[in-house]
Amino acid sequence: MHEMPITESILNIVLKHAVMNKASKVMAVHLQIGRLSDLEDEWLQRYFDYLSKGTIAEGAKLEIERMPIVVRCDACSTSYEAQVDKIGNLVCPSCGAENGTLVSGREYYIKSMEVQ
């Protein structure tokens, strides 16, 4: 289950920044996750709760913002938003070309965190 390695990476980065900032407790973590990820918010929180037991991040709330899937047209360089069920069927709204490069939508970005 890849919830585990991803949540572990999140926790490691959170703890690293907590130490760097001499925090005694992590209250919340603000994440941006691309819509191409199929990880459920609820499960991420459960894994985080499990892995963070006994650390200063125990009990921290994950605040998850879902980020749109953005594609740049290979032909005319227009950037446009795509829906998850249309990702294999891209059509540029500007020129109609079907080939595009994914700009964002897969990310797991830790934006900030609230600490004491």
Add this chain to the structure above:
Amino acid sequence: MAGVKLIEVKEEIMADNAKQAETIRVELHGEKTMLLNLMSSPGSGKTSLILRTMEGLKGSFNLGVIEADIDSTVDAEKVVAAGAPAVQLKTGGFCHLDATMVRQGLDALTEKNFDLIIIENVGNLVCPAEFDTGAHKNVMILSVPEGDDKPLKYPLMFSVCDLLLINKTDYLALSDFDINALRKRVLVLNPKIVILEISCKTGAGIDAWIDWLKKEIEDFKK
């Protein structure tokens, strides 16, 4: 709340994987070795396809194989017994391969000068679709006993692949699997995907797969 402060973190978790994957792709391109990521459910015929592919490429292209499973080395043993260099990665519970694990596999393949390296990913239609392995081509197998509704349940996998092989077509007569319905469902997700029907057991359709693969390798080397 008193005493709470906001810390800017700004770190991307998957950034390392994306970078590592791109490094692998560029490096192998320089060596003219095409890397193919083979994905499917458990038991759909990945290892059988690799054995058929070894026969089909014999005398034309050098093939290496990276096997990945949560445990056991049975797949790599089969491939080595059939005569191709293979390494087995044990993912230790991980449901997919990432670029770092692929790098370990590439380093463990001691022979060089491969025209094609096939990664046999962990049997799973969910997680492998999310992780860039550094492969130049992504291929998936769906076998007839799994049912024609799988594109509805696992859309991302069908969206990221260049080729879909429908395996175990020798079971079609015994099943209510609707190939036309499947094709429609897949093409809505991914109109550019190539769909071939094969049976690793009888050998039906294997020639078309080998032809596709040879052409891809030749184009890659240009």
